[in-house]
Every structure is written in structure tokens, then in C-alpha cells.
Amino acid sequence: MAEAGATSVVVVGGGAAGMSAASRIRRLRPNWSITVLERGDYVSFILCGLPYYVKGLVENEDRLVVYTPEFFRMKRSIDVRTHHEARSIDAANRLVEAVDVESGASETFHYDRLVIAAGAEPVRPGIPGLDLDGVFTLHSISSGMAIRSFLGSQMVRRAAVIGAGYVGLEMAEALRGVGAEVTLIEALESVLPGGEPEIAALVDEELRRQGVEVRTGQLAQALEGDGRVRRVVTSDGALDVDLVLVSVGVRPAVQMAREAGIEVGPTGAIATDRRMATNVPDVYAAGDCAEAQHMLTDRPAYVPLGTIANKQGRVAGISAAGGKAEFAGIVGTAGLKVFDLEVARTGLTEAQAREAGFDPVSALIRFPSHAPYYPGARDLTVKLVADGGSGRVLGAQMCGPDTVAKRIDTVAAALYARMSVADIESLDLSYAPPFATAWEGIQLAAQRLLDKLRR
């Protein structure tokens, strides 16, 4: 219970960003009143675990919730209001109006500091049939539970996944894992659109090897059925299905913020400074509804990932509490497991680098995961991109059966530090025959690039 006259903070959204912010504020301001408005039933949920929950690797949805609302209420004195959907902000009077989605009752909350961590919404493509039974998006714990419950109660022999981004590929694996035949439909010319084509080709190969039917360059045009979905009509013919997972991306939930006069940036997400402050005094934004500064393009980017939400939420919380913190920005790192492959990226692709005004050169090499004479070495692939003029490293993508994700982190650190290709070659990296080669793969790629740059 807040003391009379204490500073009040309202946090909109109880995901990674919102709860990171609330927890930081509590830590720095033991006496402030903190209210979190969350429209769903859970807070501090881990959406990136949902594909593994659907696959059955995570037995129970509770495992995807770091702390319960009760934990925050009792242990951190944070007034967590689940099934409370914030509907509007009155910035002049510092009020947030929320509706209890169970009772329908409306309630108004005063704030001295506001943190908007409203998250993202799944993009719904403009095709008929999205409301049929058996058509899902994966954007919340309850949407994951709905899919798992559907799989448990219905015979799902054939499933279609629309969209071959990260979630689409993870869900293709999950649905194969529960025994379905899976067709992956992607409007663009390759899986993992926006990635390096050479890496996407290896992922494509793995998907087919695992029995996924990959249909790239095909547009899903309609979902058809009799109450329940039965067919997907694409630009290249139709297919029979029992379940459809739509994963064509997410967009930042910014409508309420925009209506309150909070600036939305060029990416369509809320614009902030490095303290995560918006243009409206005492209003902060963080997570999947907010932009992030890209350290390579020096432009705002929209990258809705949990790692970024955690960091931005922490900074927004410290800032809202009156402390000093800055979000350094992102370099564009992401990782993915798809069947027996690890895929990871950091920085810009060659195409993105060109678009951003660099003069990119690249090297693509295969290298062994450890000394070839030690048992168990596997082939990994890396593409390293640098600026031809300056030699600055711009990005890397990697793919292989193991240790890829943690290897990309070395390049992510190098990008953060604005290293050159020569710096990568000079790095003093760890080596022993069971887990590395004396020159790491990225160093071999750097040497290849140095030879090109010297020519």
C-alpha cells in the first residue's frame, strides 16, 4: 500500500520490459507506489519459450513464468493488476484509464512517472479465414495454451506455418515434433528473409531433411473451412490442413501512446532517447513497443527481442526512478535453433550494409567446430561482412550443429567495440583441441577478408 503523497509509477505491460522496469524502480525507490497493468493472466512471462511448450518439451505453462503476480505483490510490493488493459493515457493530467477485461469495469490510475511496455501484436495478414477454428498466432502464454489444447483434443495430421521467420521455423519444428506433416509457406524468396542467403540456404536444406515441405515465393491467399480450417489457398495451389500457424511478424503496440501525443519514430515504434524517455515528460517506453538505436547504422531500428526488452526495461526503470542509466543500443544479434541446426547472426547482412551506405566485402567459410583430429568435430559455416573502405566489421552470420550461438557473441562484442577485421584476427581467443581450433572460424574468415582488402 502506497503512503499518501508518495510518488506513483504506472507500468503498462507486465512482460520482460515492464517487470524489469518495475523491479528496478522498487529496488531504487523502496517507498514509491508501483502499479503494473497487464491485460493477460500472467506477468514476467517468457514468450520465446512457447514453441518448446507447444512441442511438449516444457511440461507446464508455469515454467514460462519467471515470477507469479503474487510474488511481485507480496515480495516486491508491486501492485500487479492482471487482466487490466490500459486503454488511454491523459498526459496532461497524468492519468491512465484501464479496463478490467473480466468485469468490464473501468478504472483510472494517476501517475507521476509512466513506463509504457505494451509489447507487440502479431501482424494479421489481410486474407479471409483468419477467424476459423484451428488458426493461431503465437503471441502470449494463452495463445500457446490454446494451440497445445487444440493439439491435445484434435487430430492434427497436417499443419501449415505461414511465415518463415524465427517463430515460423521454431513452430515448424514444434509441429513436426508432435507428429504433424508441416508445410512452411513464405511469400519471399527464401526462409529467414532478411538474413544472408547462403545461411538461409543451409537452413532450407535442414528443414527439407527434417521432412518440412518448404514453399517459398508463395503467397497465402485464403484460409478455408467449415468453422474449422481445412485448406490453405496459396498463389501456387491449395493444400489440406488441420491447423494453421500465422507468423508473419509483429508490430509495436503504439496506438494508445500515439493518441496521447507520444512520438512514434520512423520504424513505427515509440521513439525514445538513450534514457528510454519519450518526448512527453516523465513518460518512458521500453521493450517490443519501443525503438532501439542500431549501433552500426546509427539509425533507429525495430527489433522486438527479449534480450533488448530486458535491457531497455532496466534502463527505463532506473530513469523513471531518477537514476542514471543509458541504453547503449543494439548491434542486431539474434539466435535460433531449428531442428539440428543452430543459427545466429549479429550486425548487418551484406545487403543491409550496402543499403546503409557502406561498401561491404564478405567472406564465407566452413570450419571445424574443434580440432579435426579430436572426435566429434562438426562443420560450421560463417559469413563475415566488413566495410571495404575502413575495414570495420559490420556483421556475421553463422550456422551449424553446435556452439554457433555462443561463437557469434564474440563478433557481437567486436561490433559493440567497432573493431576492424584486423582486430578480429588479433583477438586472443580460447583454444584447446576438444572445443576449438587454434585459429577460430571467425579469424579464418577475417584472414580471408584481409587478403581481399589488401588486394
Add this chain to the structure above:
Amino acid sequence: MAEAGATSVVVVGGGAAGMSAASRIRRLRPNWSITVLERGDYVSFILCGLPYYVKGLVENEDRLVVYTPEFFRMKRSIDVRTHHEARSIDAANRLVEAVDVESGASETFHYDRLVIAAGAEPVRPGIPGLDLDGVFTLHSISSGMAIRSFLGSQMVRRAAVIGAGYVGLEMAEALRGVGAEVTLIEALESVLPGGEPEIAALVDEELRRQGVEVRTGQLAQALEGDGRVRRVVTSDGALDVDLVLVSVGVRPAVQMAREAGIEVGPTGAIATDRRMATNVPDVYAAGDCAEAQHMLTDRPAYVPLGTIANKQGRVAGISAAGGKAEFAGIVGTAGLKVFDLEVARTGLTEAQAREAGFDPVSALIRFPSHAPYYPGARDLTVKLVADGGSGRVLGAQMCGPDTVAKRIDTVAAALYARMSVADIESLDLSYAPPFATAWEGIQLAAQRLLDKLRR
């Protein structure tokens, strides 16, 4: 065959550093004459693979040789002289005298540029009995072959390893792997002396769990036997053995260089500048006989590792060929597999940091190798050290059943870039539930340190 009047290069030593140098010179100078003098039977050999060869994981010693002497002679026109031991350098007249250790014949080689990559020699402790049969050091392909041949022809029920550094621990595993009872004798108070004590304690635990008898704080005083070694006498009693492996470190092979007036630095290894040039004109040094500048202490260090030898050899080769290259220095990264543990370090330990004049603070944490709800997560341990005054990261040590070595590389890159603890927290690292947590372990450690630093 060299043209008359062509520039002549002599390289002393055919290991990683020497052959890297020779290969770089050949690439940059197609017409120069290049001679490599190697006292053993092999060049471009991989000494770090020897414990696995002894264990039987590497079937054949040829697998530890990257290229044969014939390859270098035929494909790279490098005149490789195996079983040629360089004995003296006449710097005034630019001559190296070498002896063919098979025929005993002496030969003199003229050089315009000289690269000394003479490597290191095993330290032989001053105790009686080192010449008994069954007493070995592990410092060359032939010494590995001798141990394997001994293990194949003799019944080795009990083995003692003297010295619990990297090679000692790898050999303890190898000898357990061939069925021997193994006693590890270390004069200092813990295994992995010079490392972080908390990490050493976990390694100690693993050794005991694997049935190795660990005797720390005990001095080996004598080896006894009847032609063949039968007993090790220690400061704490004697033990019966069939084989003794002495691994109490190596020292740089510098005698010939010192006699030629080439400067030896404070570490006892050959001093060079960043181009790997010694104080004597046109004479370069690289690898296990040379110092390396430590980027954290800004002082010379002696760290005889293959990764460094490769880099220094490459730079020495480019420099000798008249090109431009600089060795950036080292940050003190090393990795080790010991039974089911990976151990890795980079930078300074807390004790070394204090000794170097820093005011170190540290955080020790356990963290899961990936999302705890995803099957197969393992506990890893990291100790992160930073300077209390500046917040600069000084080092990290890590230990656990998997992915440790490649995780330390992120910190190695951070040290190279002189990052602060706050930078570590800000790094944009890869994440997906099957291979990481949303905050990486080193970031959790950084947060712990930041809380300490802010206090």
C-alpha cells in the same frame, strides 16, 4: 631452388610459429629462398593434441602434423631441413650453424633475415631419477610416441603426474583413460596454480570424482627404481608407480639467441617489438621462445600457447618479408578440458590484478547454460574481475560441463577493447532458449559487480 642473389631467410624451428612465418614469407615473396631448420622429424606439428594421442583418441601421430616436410618442399618451395639442430648464430656475419643430428655433420646457413622460433623446453625439476625408464615429459611428437609405445608394451597400473597445470591435468585424464590409477602431485596449494581458487576448487572436485588421487602441497623429491621407475618419493611419503609424467612447465629456448647478443626480456624469453623484431637487425622471434605484451598489465608476459605462436609467427613472417604487421598482444586467454569439465580463463585473476596495481573487485556466480525450462541445462560458474576505481573489466574464469570455452571468448574480446563492466551488461548477445538465457552469465556477473561498484 633459390635464384642467385635472392634474399635468403632462415627460420629456426618448424613448429606453429616457424611454419606460420615461413608460409607468410613465401606468400609475400615468391622468389626468396627460405630454409627451415627443425631438430625433430616433423614440422607444423600440434603439440596440444598430444594428450589425446596418448589417450588413444587420436589414432595416429600423422594426424597431429598439419603438413609434411614434403608438402612444404614441393608445394611451397620451402627448404625444410628436419633433424637439423641450429647450434649458434653469428649475427655479425649473418650465419646460422646447424648440426644434422643423424649424421653429426655441421652445416652453415647464410641469412638476410632470420626468424627464431625455437620453441620451449620442458622444465626438469632438480630431483634424482629423471633418467629412469618410464619417466617422461610431453614436449614433442616423439615424446608422445615414446609414452604411447611404453603404455603399449608395459603394464602401467599406477601413474604419477608431477605438476597440475594444463598439461598435467590433460595427462591425468589421458592416463585414467588408458586404465591407470593416477596420482597428481602438485607442489603448490591447489591444482591449476595461478588460476582463481574458486575455479580450481571445482576442477579439484572433478578430478577426485573421476578417481584421480590429488596431492597438492606436496613436493616430489625423488624418483626411484631399478633402471625402470618404481617409486615417487614426496614430501609426504612415497607411492609405487609404473610411469611418471613430469609436467612442471616449460621455459623458452633462448640460449643460442642470448649467446648471439639477442636481448632476452624480463620474463626470460626473447624481447621483441610489436613487429616481432629483436634488438638485432633483421632478426625476428616468435612463438614459445618469445615474449608477448600483455594488454592488461602493459608489461611483457611469457605465455607459451599455440594460438599466440600462430599469430606471432604470422607477424614475424610479414615483418621479415618487408610487409607491415603488428602483434596486438595478448589478454591471457586459455582453455582446458579436464574429464567432463571445460575450464577457460581470460585476463587477470583477482590476485594478479592486485599485483599489477589495480584495485580489483569480483563477482562469482552460477548460471544455467541455457533456459532452465528447456531440457539439458547445466550449471556453469563464472568469476568476473574488474577494477574498482575505473570499472574496467580485468578478467574472467569460467568452468562447467559445456560451452564454457566459447563463452569466455566474449570476455576476451571485451578485454581487447578495454570494456567496462557496464559495457558487458550492455552487450547485445545471442539468445534462444536451447542455448542461452536472456541475460548471459557474464552479464549477470556484471550486474552483480555494478551493484558492488555503485555502493
